[in-house]
Amino acid sequence: MLLGKSSKIAFIGTGIMGAPIAEHILDAGYDVTVYTRTQSKAEGLLAKGAHWADGVANAVTDADVIFTMVGYPSDVEDVYLSSDGILRASKRGAWMIDLTTSSPQLARDIHDAAEIDDK
Numbered sequence: 001m002l003l004g005k006s007s008k009i010a011f012i013g014t015g016i017m018g019a020p021i022a023e024h025i026l027d028a029g030y031d032v033t034v035y036t037r038t039q040s041k042a043e044g045l046l047a048k049g050a051h052w053a054d055g056v057a058n059a060v061t062d063a064d065v066i067f068t069m070v071g072y073p074s075d076v077e078d079v080y081l082s083s084d085g086i087l088r089a090s091k092r093g094a095w096m097i098d099l100t101t102s103s104p105q106l107a108r109d110i111h112d113a114a115e116i117d118d119k
Contacts, residue, residue, distance in 0.1 A: 003030075003064070003065065005029050005030065006031070007030060007031070007064040007065060008030075008031050008033065008062050008063050008064050008065075009025055009030045009031065009032045009033070009063060009064070009065050009066075009067070010032075010033050010034075010035070010053070010059045010060045010063035010065070010066045010067070011025070011032055011033070011034045011035075011050075011059075011066075011067045011068075011069070012034075012035050012036070012056055012059060012060075012066070012067065012068045012069070012070065012079055012086075013036055013068055013069040013070040013071075013075075013079075013100075014034050014036040014041050014042045014045055014069075015036065015041055015069070015071075017069055017099070018036070018067075018069035018070075018099070019041065019042070019044065019045060021067065021069065021099070022034060022045055022050065022067070023044070023045060023048065025067075026045060026048050026049060026050055027048075031051075032045070032049075032050045032051070033050065033051040033052075033053050033059050033063065034046070034050045034051070034052060034053065034059065035052075035053045035054070035055060035056055035058070035059040039052065055084065056079050056082075056084060056085055056086060056089065057084045057085070057088065057089035058089075060086050060089050060090045060094070061089050061090070061091070062091065063090065063091070063094055064093075064094055064095065065094065065095045065097065066086055066090060066094055066095065066096045066097065067097050067098075067099060068080070068086070068096075068097070068098045068099065068100060069098075069099040069100055070100050071100070072100075073100070073102040073103065073106050075100070076098055076100050076102050076106060076110075077106065080096070080098075080110050080113070081110070081113055087110075087113055087114055087117045088117070092118060096110070096114065098110070
């Protein structure tokens with residue numbers, strides 16, 4: 001998939017590290033939807049034109065590319081593997097990019113789960 005400016009981006013986790021990355025994506029002209037547990041951490045992005053989603057599933061439903069930058073590996077598992085997480089809500093073919101410091105095994109587990117879900 002080649003990304004065009006019409007590509008939709010979801011960014012989960014807009015804290016101290018996620019917000020600047022999401023801001024660069026916004027500044028590059030992409031349509032960005034954000035979700036973070038504390039909405040106030042996304043206010044700067046919303047003021048610049050990002051869209052707010054009220055949960056992970058709503059953030060990723062139409063996304064072509066999904067970035068995650070959450071606190072801990074357990075948070076990664078939750079946002080990807082829960083019943084209302086990324087793997088259940090995302091469209092087939094979406095790119096999923098986790099920027100959290102996690103183990104290679106967790107990345108493999110998510111990959112395997114994505115294959116089972118035909119993502």
